[in-house]
Amino acid sequence: MLRVALRILPSLVLAMITVLLILVSVGRGDEVPSYPAVTKGWRAAQALLARMAQVYEVPPPALQIDRFGHYRDGVIYMRDATVDTDVMEAVLAHEFAHYLFRHKGLVPGNEIVADAKVVEILERSRGYSCGEAFRVQYRRLSGINRVNLQLQGHQSPCEELRIFLTGFPEFRDFVRVTGGERERPCWPAGW
Ligand SMILES: [Zn+2]
Numbered sequence: 001m002l003r004v005a006l007r008i009l010p011s012l013v014l015a016m017i018t019v020l021l022i023l024v025s026v027g028r029g030d031e032v033p034s035y036p037a038v039t040k041g042w043r044a045a046q047a048l049l050a051r052m053a054q055v056y057e058v059p060p061p062a063l064q065i066d067r068f069g070h071y072r073d074g075v076i077y078m079r080d081a082t083v084d085t086d087v088m089e090a091v092l093a094h095e096f097a098h099y100l101f102r103h104k105g106l107v108p109g110n111e112i113v114a115d116a117k118v119v120e121i122l123e124r125s126r127g128y129s130c131g132e133a134f135r136v137q138y139r140r141l142s143g144i145n146r147v148n149l150q151l152q153g154h155q156s157p158c159e160e161l162r163i164f165l166t167g168f169p170e171f172r173d174f175v176r177v178t179g180g181e182r183e184r185p186c187w188p189a190g191w
Contacts, residue, residue, distance in 0.1 A: 002105075011041060022134040033060070039083065039084055039187050040084070040086035041083040041085075041088060041099075042083050042084075044088070045063060045083055045088055045092055046080065046127065047091060047146070048092055048126065049061065049063055049076065049096065051125045051126075052096050052121060052125040054125075055124050055125045056100060056121075056125075058099075058100065058125075061074050061075060061076050062074065062075045062076070063078065063098070063105070063110055064076070064077050064081065065077065065078060065079070065080045065083075065155050066078070066080075068096070068151070069078065069082060069091050069094075069095060070098075070106070071095045071098035071099055071103065072108045074099070076096065076098075076099060077095070078092065078097045080090060084140065086136075087136065087139050087140035087143060088117055088121060089126060089136050090122070090136045090139070090140035090141075091140060093117075093121040093122050093137075094114050094115060094116040094117075094137075094140075095114075096121055097113070097114035097115075097117035097118060097121060098110065098114050100117070101113060101114070101117075105151020105153070106152050106154075107153060107155060108153065108155050110153075111153065111154050111155070111160060111163075112160070112163050115137070115141065115160060115163070115164045116164065116167050118133070118137045119133040119134050119137055119168070120133075122136060122137070131171070131174075134168055134171050135174075137161075137164070138164075138171075138175070141157065141160060141161040141164055142161055174188075
């Protein structure tokens with residue numbers, strides 16, 4: 001009797017493991033949104049978000065696509081148009097900052113706190129120097145497309161840029177040099 005049981009047991013265990021693996025892969029499959037198509041940018045965003053969660057020792061938040069980027073109740077939403085741009089990392093870090101601080105609602109004060117945290121998040125999770133991380137965030141906040149937007153819960157894009165820059169006086173020269181270039185439509189007062 002015991003010998004039979006011992007002979008059956010390994011195959012039973014194997015069958016259970018197989019069933020578990022199938023269940024896990026189906027579960028994972030359900031989390032992949034049907035839209036957008038899994039682009040290089042989408043994969044990069046997911047990988048970077050996982051890395052951020054690892055570095056800050058928090059459970060990774062979910063990532064979904066929406067009409068505009070925002071954070072709510074443990075879920076980070078990004079515009080699909082943002083995912084494949086050169087500012088994706090800064091957008092993701094901004095939303096991740098909301099997640100870290102457990103921000104609720106669309107409040108201008110929260111946006112300032114999240115913007116200021118972006119540089120540190122990119123340094124730690126992406127391995128950028130402070131200057132490299134600053135430039136990605138600077139590019140995001142000064143972007144031509146952003147300046148014409150009045151985002152819900154935000155101050156004007158120029159005001160957000162100005163407040164962000166006050167935290168990084170060491171990059172004043174860089175900002176002044178690029179002042180006339182296309183990517184910087186706002187000239188913050190005092191700069
Ligand atoms: Zn925000």
